[in-house]
Amino acid sequence: MAELPERLCRITGIGQSEVGRPSPRSAIQLTMDAAFQAIADAGLTPADIDGITNYPMKSTEGGGISPVGVGEAMFAMGLDCTWIGSATHEGPGHMSAIFQAVMAVATGLCRHVLVFRTVAQAQARLVSRESTLLTGRHARVDGNNAWTVPFGAVSPANMWALYAKAYFAKYGATSEQLGWVAVNGRRNAARNPNAIYKKPLTIEDYLEARMISSPLRLYDCDTHIDGATALIISHRDTAADQPNPPIHIEAMGMGLGGLGQGIHTGDFTCLPGAEKAGAMLWSRTDLKPKDVDNAQIYDGFSIHTVLWGEAMNLFGKGEALAFIDGGQRIALDGELPMNTGGGQLSGGRFHGYGHTYEACIQLWGRGGERQVKGAKVSAVCNGGYGYGALLLRTD
Amino acid sequence: MTAIVSSRPPRKLPLLEPDTAFFWTSGADGHLRILRCGHCGHWQHPPLPRCPVCHGDDLAPQKVSGKGRVISFTVNHQAWTDGQVDPFVFAVIELDEQRELYLFSNVLAAPDVLRVGIPVHVTFEQQEDVWLPLFVPVAGENAHG
Numbered sequence A: 001m002a003e004l005p006e007r008l009c010r011i012t013g014i015g016q017s018e019v020g021r022p023s024p025r026s027a028i029q030l031t032m033d034a035a036f037q038a039i040a041d042a043g044l045t046p047a048d049i050d051g052i053t054n055y056p057m058k059s060t061e062g063g064g065i066s067p068v069g070v071g072e073a074m075f076a077m078g079l080d081c082t083w084i085g086s087a088t089h090e091g092p093g094h095m096s097a098i099f100q101a102v103m104a105v106a107t108g109l110c111r112h113v114l115v116f117r118t119v120a121q122a123q124a125r126l127v128s129r130e131s132t133l134l135t136g137r138h139a140r141v142d143g144n145n146a147w148t149v150p151f152g153a154v155s156p157a158n159m160w161a162l163y164a165k166a167y168f169a170k171y172g173a174t175s176e177q178l179g180w181v182a183v184n185g186r187r188n189a190a191r192n193p194n195a196i197y198k199k200p201l202t203i204e205d206y207l208e209a210r211m212i213s214s215p216l217r218l219y220d221c222d223t224h225i226d227g228a229t230a231l232i233i234s235h236r237d238t239a240a241d242q243p244n245p246p247i248h249i250e251a252m253g254m255g256l257g258g259l260g261q262g263i264h265t266g267d268f269t270c271l272p273g274a275e276k277a278g279a280m281l282w283s284r285t286d287l288k289p290k291d292v293d294n295a296q297i298y299d300g301f302s303i304h305t306v307l308w309g310e311a312m313n314l315f316g317k318g319e320a321l322a323f324i325d326g327g328q329r330i331a332l333d334g335e336l337p338m339n340t341g342g343g344q345l346s347g348g349r350f351h352g353y354g355h356t357y358e359a360c361i362q363l364w365g366r367g368g369e370r371q372v373k374g375a376k377v378s379a380v381c382n383g384g385y386g387y388g389a390l391l392l393r394t395d
Numbered sequence B: 001m002t003a004i005v006s007s008r009p010p011r012k013l014p015l016l017e018p019d020t021a022f023f024w025t026s027g028a029d030g031h032l033r034i035l036r037c038g039h040c041g042h043w044q045h046p047p048l049p050r051c052p053v054c055h056g057d058d059l060a061p062q063k064v065s066g067k068g069r070v071i072s073f074t075v076n077h078q079a080w081t082d083g084q085v086d087p088f089v090f091a092v093i094e095l096d097e098q099r100e101l102y103l104f105s106n107v108l109a110a111p112d113v114l115r116v117g118i119p120v121h122v123t124f125e126q127q128e129d130v131w132l133p134l135f136v137p138v139a140g141e142n143a144h145g
């Protein structure tokens, strides 16, 4: 059997801009800050970068969700790429740009891909704080949004609240348990110099915060920022000559299904698409869920982390919140340290790329006060509509 | 039971599109209709041009009972536009006709009496050329399961 494409690739460098709410730096400047950092970290120069992609494609709508495209980034940085990709909102979500980069490197189209993700949602909020779904340009709502927006569900918070409520009802889980996803994130963010929220948060603070869409409260929702993340994916043949110990992409997995693709499947207590991603990932490696020593799991909303953790088989069905409850077992010195940089809830909505970045931080032992001792295998899970997961490891 | 009438959210109406207009206007005669496959009998919502089960193209809107149960719900407290909003119930309803035949809607009931699993039936709210299917709890019944 041919070697898996991800086994031909290594992550060789990472970079992240400052985080702002808002940032005084423009979106393209934030992008370049992260990208040049990642290129230097990989021991490369801009002339070595022969592939580029980002997630998602540039959009001038949607409140700063993706203000910088690959074209302008490539020219702004003086890159001369032979492979030029760009992931869309469709497909396996945030990870799709990374999956593309893996395929481009594995098929020999290029040797070093710059993957970036830039958000400028805080800057956009200075213009309008309103839900783009409710105000929009059109008098009426069309497409898939027509099934939810007319009933007042103008925020993803409303949809994910349905999952939290159904999960609570099925398994007898509680807000007191769910709150530990947020409390744990804040605890770790306090040790991450680039996190947006570092003020201590207790479970009491969490429970007293205002309700957004029950049972989701204020601290169950991540926070918009301005910032960029970049990483370099290189062919393994060149990685040996680069300064960082290469990070292996042990396995990857992707899936669709559940929310937001027209037909809705599942009973609102699990993520069918994430389960497909998890099954694909574990089918491509001899490692097992018990080998994971740190987990960076998407937390656009706290309930994502719960459902993704179960989809990845890190927890049994309905068992995640019993594990998370109290925060000990997911702490930096616990059995499964989780969202060690603060996640998106307290680190800021780097939109999936903060999780991949943090996994590399841990695997390279750069975590400082938030370093997980002996971190060798990291599970990274991203997405709330399309789903993608990576299993990263060091030698 | 004290009659606390739940509020309704600010509405942005759906565009009537070729495949969906029948659904949004179905309530004009008081009946909810869902697209159904004439070949295998599969109910399909949202409407699609072919049956995703048997791939047949003999699909037509057909009356349903309008009965279902609350799979999950949330009470929205956040004003997503400037200004205040009264809390309202956003829910996902599974229609009795078929497993996982879901509609998103509002349940017109006081949030504190709502439970996952309770039976509901359809009612319509007309605005312009749209009849929005909303749901109310079936009187005197409690959650089962």
Ligand SMILES: [Zn+2]
Binding pocket: B037, B038, B039, B040, B041, B042, B051, B052, B053, B054, B055, B056
């Ligand atoms: Zn059929």
